[in-house]
Amino acid sequence: MHKTGAARLLQHVRVVLTRTSHPGNIGAAARACRTMGIGQLWLVAPLRFPDPEATARASGATDLLEQARVVDSLPEALRGTVAAVALTARPRELSVPQLPPREAATRLLELAPAGDVAVVFGNEQSGLSGDEVALCQAICQIPTDPTYSSLNLAAAVQVLAYELRLASPGGDALRSTGGLLEPAAFEDIEGFHTHLLRVLAAVDFYDPNNPRRLEGKLRRLFAKAQLEREEVNILRGVLAAVEAAGIGKAGQR
């Protein structure tokens, strides 16, 4: 299958989970990676793996889970990479550069054409050791509420995988569809307001001799709605129907 630019680049990303205690988190992390198109899952000395709980939580992402590389130490998982970022729950040694997730994702993908890049996550309780962090070129901390910063491991993987996908070419393809809607042209809107005031006058709701206040309020209302061409047509249709019904003309209000 032909891969898109995003898919190709994300194949070079290794999500590395070190000394994970709960197999459920491994499965959930696999699912998080798979949904974002991350290519590789590496497991450093997992406590229990393979495990039915991992398979269950991976849901349909069993392909990535089954292809996970299990190794004994972090250096083995980083062999062949050109850059690695360590996830930490708190600021560490200040001498290591610290990158927010968005910037970490961007920088890693800039380097991915040159070789594999890694995002390294520690144990659920103890995080990464100082020695493990020292093997990485930067640390990354996901911003959290200062009163409760305990992100679930798979949730942290999800955030980084999401940022990596957004940073990949075409990864932000889901744009606002606001721009796809056809905005009404000036003359359409003016035509509508003219029509509206004519109908409102016919039903005695509008006094052309004292127009300012009402017309301004109506214009403001419809300006906020940012009318599309189709919506103007609908509104004109309503006005025409009111006129056709003979309301006002017959003095039935």
Add this chain to the structure above:
Amino acid sequence: MHKTGAARLLQHVRVVLTRTSHPGNIGAAARACRTMGIGQLWLVAPLRFPDPEATARASGATDLLEQARVVDSLPEALRGTVAAVALTARPRELSVPQLPPREAATRLLELAPAGDVAVVFGNEQSGLSGDEVALCQAICQIPTDPTYSSLNLAAAVQVLAYELRLASPGGDALRSTGGLLEPAAFEDIEGFHTHLLRVLAAVDFYDPNNPRRLEGKLRRLFAKAQLEREEVNILRGVLAAVEAAGIGKAGQR
């Protein structure tokens, strides 16, 4: 406790889970919200709640879980809100504006000072119904790999909660620390290169009569390192130590 700007605004955010099947997902969603400082969790007709599995997966976020508002229908959960965004796994009716997560978060927080705003998530299997989507002003789809788009419910909540935190005032406070490091000044770097070439000449590694190639390569190498003041001091120390050891002068190379 005095709340920061981010905390105050995020108190106005309701994460609404409708007809959730698995209590574990409710707990994990509560934890995801709590880590990002989201203020309110609303549950529309959950299949099982409260439930020990929800409490277990909420980890320390039991406060938010215990304060969750349980209601029978989505209109009840949206009463009092000024805006709601519906999460969908696939594009829906094109007439509803579609916003990517980042833009949805930004727009919701712009409206939050005027009242509560909601992010609405559907059932794990069936998502949101058409009637439920119609109660919201926009839909939001998290970008996923086209070959596997099955995000876990709590993982989707985590992504939106993360974007809401980043969009809140001061929520992106964890910036790159690159700027905190003290870059070396031009004269520091020039002094280092002069010193380096002097030592290299002393050890016969550098020929001052044919300097161009080596000096250029060394300058390129250290330019890429974006030397900090302290690093220049270290390198100068190394050079001084080499000189002090009498290497070169004594012709020991």
